[in-house]
Amino acid sequence: MTDRYSMAERVRLRPPAPHTDTALLGLGIAAPGATLDQAAAADFAAARCCDDERQTNWLRRIYRQSGVHRRASVLLDDNGISALEKFYPHAGGDPQGPGTAERMQRYADTAGALGARACRAAFAEAAIERKTITHLVTVSCTGLMSPGLDAELIERLSLSADIGRLNLGFMGCHGALNGLRAAQALAATMQGARVLLCCVELCSLHFQYGWDMQKIVANALFADGAGAAIIGPDTAGRDGWRLAATASRIAPDSEDAMSWRIGDHGFAMTLSRDVPKLIRGALHDWLSDWLAGHELTVADIAHWAIHPGGPKIIETVLESLSLPAEAGAASRAVLAEHGNMSSPTVLFIIERLRAEQAKRPCVALGFGPGLALESALFV
Numbered sequence: 001m002t003d004r005y006s007m008a009e010r011v012r013l014r015p016p017a018p019h020t021d022t023a024l025l026g027l028g029i030a031a032p033g034a035t036l037d038q039a040a041a042a043d044f045a046a047a048r049c050c051d052d053e054r055q056t057n058w059l060r061r062i063y064r065q066s067g068v069h070r071r072a073s074v075l076l077d078d079n080g081i082s083a084l085e086k087f088y089p090h091a092g093g094d095p096q097g098p099g100t101a102e103r104m105q106r107y108a109d110t111a112g113a114l115g116a117r118a119c120r121a122a123f124a125e126a127a128i129e130r131k132t133i134t135h136l137v138t139v140s141c142t143g144l145m146s147p148g149l150d151a152e153l154i155e156r157l158s159l160s161a162d163i164g165r166l167n168l169g170f171m172g173c174h175g176a177l178n179g180l181r182a183a184q185a186l187a188a189t190m191q192g193a194r195v196l197l198c199c200v201e202l203c204s205l206h207f208q209y210g211w212d213m214q215k216i217v218a219n220a221l222f223a224d225g226a227g228a229a230i231i232g233p234d235t236a237g238r239d240g241w242r243l244a245a246t247a248s249r250i251a252p253d254s255e256d257a258m259s260w261r262i263g264d265h266g267f268a269m270t271l272s273r274d275v276p277k278l279i280r281g282a283l284h285d286w287l288s289d290w291l292a293g294h295e296l297t298v299a300d301i302a303h304w305a306i307h308p309g310g311p312k313i314i315e316t317v318l319e320s321l322s323l324p325a326e327a328g329a330a331s332r333a334v335l336a337e338h339g340n341m342s343s344p345t346v347l348f349i350i351e352r353l354r355a356e357q358a359k360r361p362c363v364a365l366g367f368g369p370g371l372a373l374e375s376a377l378f379v
Helices: 007-012 038-049 053-064 082-087 100-126 149-157 175-187 213-221 275-292 311-320 325-338 345-355
Strands: 023-030 035-037 070-072 135-140 164-169 195-202 224-232 243-250 258-263 266-271 303-306 362-368 372-378
Touching: 023 100, 023 345, 035 038, 038 053, 038 070, 038 213, 053 213, 070 224, 070 325, 100 149, 100 195, 100 224, 100 266, 135 149, 135 175, 149 164, 149 195, 164 175, 175 195, 175 224, 175 243, 175 345, 175 362, 175 372, 213 266, 224 345, 243 275, 275 311, 275 362, 275 372, 303 311, 303 325, 303 345, 311 325, 325 345, 345 362
Parallel strands: 135 164, 135 195, 303 362
Antiparallel strands: 023 224, 035 070, 195 224, 243 372, 258 266, 362 372
């Protein structure tokens, strides 16, 4: 297969002019209150994953080079790491840690409250009545239950019982961008439609025991968080961010590069060393063609919200698009302060850029199993 596109593909990548009335009315983020610094996280992991000094030294180097300084988890409490150690015992019990049922019960107990916090922050900015929300889109790949996260949010937030609901599951780090695409489409289905998007991920529920390099890298990066956005027409005439367009591309020959699979002891991720190479091979031409369809070039983009799958992913995007180091500053800051929270992470980056009064246009990028490349254009 080739990374160059036929004329038919190029036409498909060039949609009609953006609808500028699809506004980002409100944005909210939330993370669990208790955090763990990366050095303590490395100690915790080494006790459960390493058999000798060589393995321990390798693990500690991976944790130091992860770009993460602190991470939040629903498994932590005000007493420090003891609650985390209780859930993931060092000795005794199953040598692979708690089973999937126990992990999913903790998800059911905690995901709704965290997601509702992010939604309330979005409502506070939007300053609209909750009953005016016509659709709810939920995104999560770290937990499964039914009735689901959508039903719990409707109750916690006193949303309309007649609200339209859409659940996007198991998409991974690019899930928020798929959620934005769905929200934009739903907002266009009826006059005055307003869509609440909520992404919740509790990645710390899927810590993996034992010596497996790919799983150790995942253990070093992922954390818990939630993000919410309200999408709809800007009837108040605010000079805010507008979602102009989204796009998606599956990199050729990449199906084994990244996976997220349900096992008996949580969900296990595999991360190939080829992920940066695959991004490098597919990103530039695809993104350039898509932007051209909106009469833009890479050089026209004022800011970038790059999902920080890890420091190497940010570096690869910057190199592929010939961007300066500062284009990844917001992504590196969020990675350092929160870790990789999977789907909500890009919303944390957008929130930071908005707080810094970043200029537009802004492009958000995410990468997930597939290997899928996702983008969103804000103007």
